[in-house]
Amino acid sequence: MSSRRIFARPARFAAITPYVWMVLFFLVPFAFVLKISLSQTAIAQPPYDPVFDLTAGWETLKTALAALSIDNFRLLISDDIYVFAYVRSLTVAVTATALLLLIGYPIAYGMARLPKSWQAVAMVLVIVPFWTSFLIRIYAWINILQHDGLLNQILLTLHLVSQPVVWLSTDSAMYIGIVYSYLPFMILPLYATLAKMEPALEEAAGDLGAPPWQVFWLVTFPLSLPGVGAGVLLCFIPIVGEFVIPDLLAGSNSLMIGQTLWLEFFTNKDWPVASAAAIVLLVVLLAPLLLYERLQKRQLEQGR
Amino acid sequence: MRKLSRLSRFNIAALTLGLAFLYLPILILVIYSFNASRLVTVWGGWSLRWYHEFFNDRAMIEAAWMSLRVAVSSATIATLLGTLAAVALSRGERFRGRTLFSGMLYAPLVMPEVITGLSLLLLFVALNAERGFWTVTIAHTTLTMCFVAVVVQSRLGSLDRSLEEAAMDLGCDPVRAFLSVTLPLIAPAIVAGWMLAFTLSLDDLVIASFTTGPGSATLPIRIYSEVRLGVKPEINAICTLVIALIAGVIVIASLASKLSSSQGESAAPL
Numbered sequence: 001m002s003s004r005r006i007f008a009r010p011a012r013f014a015a016i017t018p019y020v021w022m023v024l025f026f027l028v029p030f031a032f033v034l035k036i037s038l039s040q041t042a043i044a045q046p047p048y049d050p051v052f053d054l055t056a057g058w059e060t061l062k063t064a065l066a067a068l069s070i071d072n073f074r075l076l077i078s079d080d081i082y083v084f085a086y087v088r089s090l091t092v093a094v095t096a097t098a099l100l101l102l103i104g105y106p107i108a109y110g111m112a113r114l115p116k117s118w119q120a121v122a123m124v125l126v127i128v129p130f131w132t133s134f135l136i137r138i139y140a141w142i143n144i145l146q147h148d149g150l151l152n153q154i155l156l157t158l159h160l161v162s163q164p165v166v167w168l169s170t171d172s173a174m175y176i177g178i179v180y181s182y183l184p185f186m187i188l189p190l191y192a193t194l195a196k197m198e199p200a201l202e203e204a205a206g207d208l209g210a211p212p213w214q215v216f217w218l219v220t221f222p223l224s225l226p227g228v229g230a231g232v233l234l235c236f237i238p239i240v241g242e243f244v245i246p247d248l249l250a251g252s253n254s255l256m257i258g259q260t261l262w263l264e265f266f267t268n269k270d271w272p273v274a275s276a277a278a279i280v281l282l283v284v285l286l287a288p289l290l291l292y293e294r295l296q297k298r299q300l301e302q303g304r
Numbered sequence: 305m306r307k308l309s310r311l312s313r314f315n316i317a318a319l320t321l322g323l324a325f326l327y328l329p330i331l332i333l334v335i336y337s338f339n340a341s342r343l344v345t346v347w348g349g350w351s352l353r354w355y356h357e358f359f360n361d362r363a364m365i366e367a368a369w370m371s372l373r374v375a376v377s378s379a380t381i382a383t384l385l386g387t388l389a390a391v392a393l394s395r396g397e398r399f400r401g402r403t404l405f406s407g408m409l410y411a412p413l414v415m416p417e418v419i420t421g422l423s424l425l426l427l428f429v430a431l432n433a434e435r436g437f438w439t440v441t442i443a444h445t446t447l448t449m450c451f452v453a454v455v456v457q458s459r460l461g462s463l464d465r466s467l468e469e470a471a472m473d474l475g476c477d478p479v480r481a482f483l484s485v486t487l488p489l490i491a492p493a494i495v496a497g498w499m500l501a502f503t504l505s506l507d508d509l510v511i512a513s514f515t516t517g518p519g520s521a522t523l524p525i526r527i528y529s530e531v532r533l534g535v536k537p538e539i540n541a542i543c544t545l546v547i548a549l550i551a552g553v554i555v556i557a558s559l560a561s562k563l564s565s566s567q568g569e570s571a572a573p574l
Contacts, residue, residue, distance in 0.1 A: 012399045015392035018385040018449065019401070022408040025446040029423030032430050106318035113311050114319075122319070129326045131500075131550055133507040135524050136543040139531050140329035143336060146535055148343075150332060183326065234414060241416020243510055248531060258418045265422065266513075275426065278419045289411060296410045296454075 030282075037072055037275035072276035082260060082277065086284065089257040092246070093239040096178040100235050101228065103179060104186035108227075109220075111187070112194035119195065123188075130184040138177050138248050145173050145249075174250035178239060186231040193227030194220075230299070233292040237285055257281055334547065337540035354541035364526055364542065371506055371523035374437065378444035379501035385445070386452025386501070387494055391482070393453070394460035412450045420447060421514030428515060435517030443515040444505040451504060452497035459493035460486075499557045503550050 076082045111122045129137065144150045145167035152164040167173050197220070205215040243258035250256075255263070257277060265274040337355075341348025358364055392399075393406055412420060424443045425435075433439055463486070471481040509524040516522065523546070530539055 012392070014388040015399060015405060018389035018392070018409075018453075019405055021385055021446070021449070022389075022405070025424065025427070025442060026408050026412060026420075029427040032426035033419075033423045036426055103322070106314070107322035110311070110315035110319040110322070113315050125323055126326065128554070129330065131503050131554060132330060132547050133503075133524070133543070133550075135507065135509055135527055135531070136333070136546060137329065139527070139535075139539060139543060140333040142531065142535055143333055143540070144329055180325070180329070183322075187322075237414040238416055241418050243416075243418055244528075258416060261418050261422065271426070274422060278422050281416065282419060285416070289414065292414055293407055293410045296413070297406055 033275045033278050036272055037279050038069060039272045040069060040071070072272045073280070075273060076276055076280055081255075082257075082280075085255050085257045085260045086280070088254055089240045089242075089281075090284070092174070092178075092242075092256060093236050096175055096182070096239050097232055097236045099175060099179050100182055100186040101232065104183055104190055104231065105228075107183075108187045108190035108194055111191050112197070123191065126184050126187050126191075134181060135244060137181055138245055141173070141177050141180060142168065142248065145176070168249065169251040171250055174246050177245040177249040178242065181245060182235045182239065185234045189230035189234060190224065190227040193224045197223055226295075230292075230295050233288055233295065237288050237292060240285060241281055330547065333540055334544045337537065337544040339537060339540075342537065354537045355545075357538045358541050358545070361538070363521075364523075364538075367521050367523045367526040368542075370437065370520055374440050374444060374512075374522060375502045375505040378441045378448060378505045379498050381441070381445045382449035382501040383452050383494060383498040386449035386497055387456050387490075389449065389453040390456035390460055391486075394457050409450050409453050412447050413454065417508070417510035418514075421511040424511070425514040435515060436520040439515045439517070440512050440520075440522065443511050444501075444508060447508070447511060448501035448504050451500050452494075455497040455500060456490060456493045459490045463489055495557050499553055502553060506546065506550070 107126075111119060111126070114122055142149075146152075147164055147166070147168070149167075151167060152161075155161045155165065156163075201219055201223070202215050205219045206212070210218065240256075241258045242256060243262055246256045247259055247262070258281075261274050261277045261281070264270045264277060338350050338352070339346075339348055340351035340353055389405075389409055393402075393409070421443070424439075424446070428435055428439050467489070468481050468485050471485045472478060476484070507524065508522075509528050512522045513525055513528075516525065523542070527539060527542060530536060
């Protein structure tokens, strides 16, 4: 079949432009991050001392390689601020992802049990807030959580508290913000696997005498694990590097790594340290990133 | 009716609470944007005062204009590139570097924005590019084309390949078969991809902060610096306008895709 062979070519042809684009603007930049993370900080514009200049030829490259410094990485390990920031980022991400799973699962489960025609509506309803700006959604919560905001007003009128509670600049505010922003990312993959599940399986377990919680725990939950995996990764990875939410909602006494990176870059103008922090963050996230890619590829390339 | 009975009380409660949790904060924000009182917490009657304030705020308007231009151009480029990437990937055959290609496309979906932003900035500095409209547009294109690729690819995956093959058996060359058979079928997904790219660009704070230059702030950058200083009713008005814009784009696009594909099921926005 000669048409099959012609058929094969356009795919390669189609790939060229996006391929070159991604190499140039996604892959190559990491080389620069790596290079600058190994440079010395300098008070200059741009604020780092370039370690090597490829245009100067291989001879200089050799001397330059000797000048590479891992000082920035040493600083990251020795300075408590960074160690704490990484630990905190991971703890926040684990806690928030667990909360998201606990809150998202019942919602996704409810969606999957709706009649078919309602399911589409429910899915749109879950997606729409995702379309409204991240920043706006965080701002909406600042409105509610501020000192004389709606939440405190309600609590006071109901006499649940005697004076306004401080919500802003606390971890609870941050967790509310994270759960609120990432909820659609958790619900959608969960819903996708739950909706595909054969209802007869649950019914059979029930008919054989299993109480509802046992049906859920022994049948529904294990079958939904692929969705759980996708949802967890989809939330966990970006939360580790989250900047906006902790910056606007959490207190400033303990920072997440995204915040320290931002601070080093914009406030201290220490590009090499910021780059080193980015590299470490990337290394921390490498395993979950690879796992996520495999899941994503399997889902998209083998059809749903 | 049996279907309805599968819904337990617990299911209904979870759905109601979940949707309320998702929508109430935005609703409150919109309502308070019409509040006449300067104090965000005191209701002073309905008023358009803060919208006036916004339209007289030159810096905000400029930032909004910048954001709109970036969003439209980056979404358009991203849709082109993302669709091409999706087409390349959905054909089962291997080509050199295919694994790397798909890896590069899926990683930005979850990559923390601080990393993407920082790395792009360092590239622009190394290239000595003047930072502003184009650097932000390139950065946003890089991020959003991956989302477009995923949306289009999932549509292509559910497509019946034999349609295109039939067109070729009837004498179309592959390009023509693609343009006249496949493209119309995936059009709703392409539209959805464009919308997603548009809203993601309009929304982005972190990557834009890294890649923009002095004097060309985008709307989120402006909003962010105002929000850091506290709640201001004008911000509520701006946010409401952005929400209205995005809602408008969604409604128009879903109507358009409904018209263009009355027979096929509409593409999921994500």
